[in-house]
Amino acid sequence: METIKTESPPDTLADKQRFGGHGENIVAPILQADGTLAAGAECPMDDDQVQEVLSLMIRSRLIDERGVSYQRQGRIGTFSENRGQEGASAGSAMALNAETDWVVQSYRELPVLLRQGMPLEQYWTLFIGHPDGWGFPEGVNVWPLQIELGAQMPHAVGMAWGFKRQQRPGVVVGYIGDGATSEGDFYEAGNLAGVTKAPVVFFVQNNGWAISTPRERQTAASSIAAKAAGWGMPSYIVDGNDVFAVYSVMREAVARARNGEGATLIEAQTYRVGAHNTSDAPSRYRTEDGADAIARTDPLVRLRTYATSLGLWDADRDAALTESTYIEIDEAFKVAHERAKVRTPSMLFDHVYADPPARTIRQRETIEKEFDQ
Numbered sequence: 001m002e003t004i005k006t007e008s009p010p011d012t013l014a015d016k017q018r019f020g021g022h023g024e025n026i027v028a029p030i031l032q033a034d035g036t037l038a039a040g041a042e043c044p045m046d047d048d049q050v051q052e053v054l055s056l057m058i059r060s061r062l063i064d065e066r067g068v069s070y071q072r073q074g075r076i077g078t079f080s081e082n083r084g085q086e087g088a089s090a091g092s093a094m095a096l097n098a099e100t101d102w103v104v105q106s107y108r109e110l111p112v113l114l115r116q117g118m119p120l121e122q123y124w125t126l127f128i129g130h131p132d133g134w135g136f137p138e139g140v141n142v143w144p145l146q147i148e149l150g151a152q153m154p155h156a157v158g159m160a161w162g163f164k165r166q167q168r169p170g171v172v173v174g175y176i177g178d179g180a181t182s183e184g185d186f187y188e189a190g191n192l193a194g195v196t197k198a199p200v201v202f203f204v205q206n207n208g209w210a211i212s213t214p215r216e217r218q219t220a221a222s223s224i225a226a227k228a229a230g231w232g233m234p235s236y237i238v239d240g241n242d243v244f245a246v247y248s249v250m251r252e253a254v255a256r257a258r259n260g261e262g263a264t265l266i267e268a269q270t271y272r273v274g275a276h277n278t279s280d281a282p283s284r285y286r287t288e289d290g291a292d293a294i295a296r297t298d299p300l301v302r303l304r305t306y307a308t309s310l311g312l313w314d315a316d317r318d319a320a321l322t323e324s325t326y327i328e329i330d331e332a333f334k335v336a337h338e339r340a341k342v343r344t345p346s347m348l349f350d351h352v353y354a355d356p357p358a359r360t361i362r363q364r365e366t367i368e369k370e371f372d373q
């Protein structure tokens with residue numbers, strides 16, 4: 001298997017806190033902030049993949065912007081954007097085979113869900129607050145959104161271990177935020193993944209913040225990646241805004257899992273440019289505003305500059321994709337809106353038990369009699 005190019009660990013404590021220093025591998029940069037390739041680096045994607053990942057990132061950005069605007073108009077509930085994290089999310093998703101690999105999500109991975117084939121109307125149905133939005137259609141290999149921080153990671157390991165025992169081909173990726181890595185579930189899952197050599201990737205989107213708690217106050221460890229050493233698991237730190245570096249390290253982690261070599265932890269360092277969600281006001285706890293942050297870190301500008309310089313992208317393509325995405329968003333929202341009109345109190349009981357106990361059946365019947373007719 002190909003080996004990822006890495007750099008030597010930094011010396012100073014400040015740099016260690018940023019880049020690691022306890023055995024984690026540091027992935028060498030590929031796509032620099034100015035949209036050029038680093039000296040000696042090669043683009044790990046072919047032209048079609050570059051166009052695919054750029055389109056994915058642009059669509060995700062437009063859907064995110066619309067999500068915030070729908071929430072402000074009272075058309076959907078609380079909404080968390082992925083904006084600014086597209087390099088980490090889309091770059092990692094590009095390394096998956098959507099037909100066999102599974103995503104066990106947290107709640108801030110829109111480009112991943114799109115790449116795995118989620119119909120957009122399902123996303124809007126969820127944020128309208130309708131139970132139909134929770135379940136992914138057959139063939140879309142994504143688990144439901146997990147708001148209980150960290151609880152998705154034991155699920156990811158369990159599923160991957162099951163795949164191994166059943167000799168099924170899939171790899172499972174558990175996505176998690178930096179804040180959620182302080183939960184016990186993260187450590188239990190990591191330990192089990194190390195012991196079982198389950199085909200799983202722990203993908204940490206370290207966006208610097210857990211609502212108002214900055215990364216420095218989340219853990220005294222030099223990095224989140226460093227924690228994998230205790231589980232006997234290799235780990236990598238990668239610039240999450242460098243979509244090519246993310247893709248290349250993820251591709252290697254997925255290949256390790258597929259080859260029966262076990263789990264890998266990847267810490268993608270990115271930045272949450274916006275609010276935690278639409279009920280948060282970041283100006284109360286940090287000084288940099290969203291516009292400055294995105295100007296400083298934007299993974300989309302980097303990739304667009306690179307693709308344009310190679311003649312793989314231009315203003316016409318951009319305009320056409322923007323227009324088709326707005327149509328896609330509008331149509332999906334209309335479908336979701338219609339779907340969400342069908343709602344009854346007894347839906348509370350849907351998807352709770354495969355075989356409901358007698359008591360639950362009685363409760364459902366009572367509610368149906370009272371409200372549903």
Ligand SMILES: Cc1ncc(C[n+]2csc(CCOP(=O)(O)OP(=O)(O)O)c2C)c(N)n1
Pocket residue numbers: 108147148149176177178179180181183207209210211272276
């Ligand atoms: C067990 C648990 N504790 C607290 C919360 C409340 N909560 C929701 S999101 C969040 C911050 C999570 O930050 P991070 O894991 O870094 O992910 P991000 O939102 O930055 O993507 C908190 C504390 C929760 N959902 N679950």
